[in-house]
Amino acid sequence: MVPSAGAAQIAGLDVVREPAALRRHIGVVFQAQSVDPKLTAYENLWHQGHLYGLRGPALKQRIEEILTRVGLLDRARDRVETFSGGMQRRIELAKGLLHHPEVLLLDEPTTGLDPGARRDLWQYLQILRDQEHVSVIVTTHLMEEAERCDRLAILNEGKLVALGTPTELTREIGGDVVLLEARDPEKLAERIRSLFHVDATVMGAHVRLEIENGHRFVPDVVEAFQGEIQALSVSKPTLEDVFIHRTGHKFWNEGLVAPNGKKNH
């Protein structure tokens, strides 16, 4: 791949100048399936090992080790087409990890998984990070997944808009997020702006604002606009708020553009 601009390094290797050496150090788990359903779990990994130059008894031992790790050793001789979605994903993971990569890239790995399988996967990623010290890079558009990472980068339309730990990012919003539901949100937002001198934005039927000491603001605003506010909520900022704050994205009324959260353990 030829980059359109800039330079990139992974594990100290330049992606443009040393692609071959680099490939050796990274494992990739794709969003789409990449296992061959006509082959057994063992055969898929055997094939994968050969692509990385592994062979013979060392490869056999490693395959058994990794299948034990993902809990599929007893299914080693079964064709992958007979596996459930979650099991196939575990084989994908085993494929990506077979050659002991230092960096593991996962592209929206939980897509299409049920909540149980999703939790298992995340638990395993945490083990990888803590015990095997693999750097795990995950892309996701689920904010509750993004919360779990050590370092988070938010990309919007191909540009980096935020980088830091989830705590750092949510802290910078300061104070609370107040959401007001109103019959005429445009009018309400405008009046809040002129009365309280805060930046209120309209998102569909809601008016959203970021304010310190939200609990003190609430009685004032309810008092000021009696009968106009139908519902109200105060919350601590989440990564979703960070996303809105940084991109100015109004997802409710502009159609959904998937925020590309990028997390890095």
Add this chain to the structure above:
Amino acid sequence: MATASIPATYPQSAGVMLPAFTLWWREIVRFYRQRARVAGVILSPLLFWIVIGSGFGTSFRSGEAAGQQHYLDYFFPGALVMIILFTSIFTMMSVIEDRNEGFLLSVLVAPVPRSAIVLGKVLGGTTLAALQGLIFLVFAPLVGIHLTFGSFGLVVLTVFLISFALTALGFAIAWPMDSTQSFHAIINLFLIPLWLLSGALFPLSGASGWMRALMYINPLTYGVEALRTLMYPAAPSTFSLTASILTLLLFTLFMFGLAFVMANRKKSSS
């Protein structure tokens, strides 16, 4: 930085042969796990040869060279090449499927040179096509073909070269494609005429004008011609055996080069 590291005994690169072998192996395993394909390999050659050969034989009797050869006999090498053509080209449909199923992506991110991918896939298709061709040779004695040890060896070589060339051609066509439908369109538009104008159905000597010119520049003609010369040494031939096999060899090398160039093309989109 991560302390996870590659064990020292692990190789830095897989080289060419091991990945090529494993890709070849996968083609073969996938083939025999799809029972319909296995059945097709055994039955379709026989069916094609008998149905087409018998049908044409009775309708084209006057077109035969000197009338000493039955059409079923004349058609035998042509049927062999048709079988190879179909098997070679259709196995390379797996390139499109691999791409769409995401399998190809995982091969592309591995430290594997593109030449290994081309070699593994093409040799896989070649093996299947050549095997099918050789199975068809079982019927050779039925049409009075009796090969010596030497000529059998040359037939195997020719079958291998044709298989390799056509599989490589299939690879080169399939690589940039994203749908099997468009692949079929190319087969009908381009590959069927290639076979029709190879001397498989009617002899070079019987064609005239532009048709004859097309047959001369068709590389497949030399494959058919080589097989026919080997199987019927007594029958008249247009080219010498050496010339046919050398032309075929050049065609094969060119096709492999083409497949290699296609696989190495930089794509702006992934």
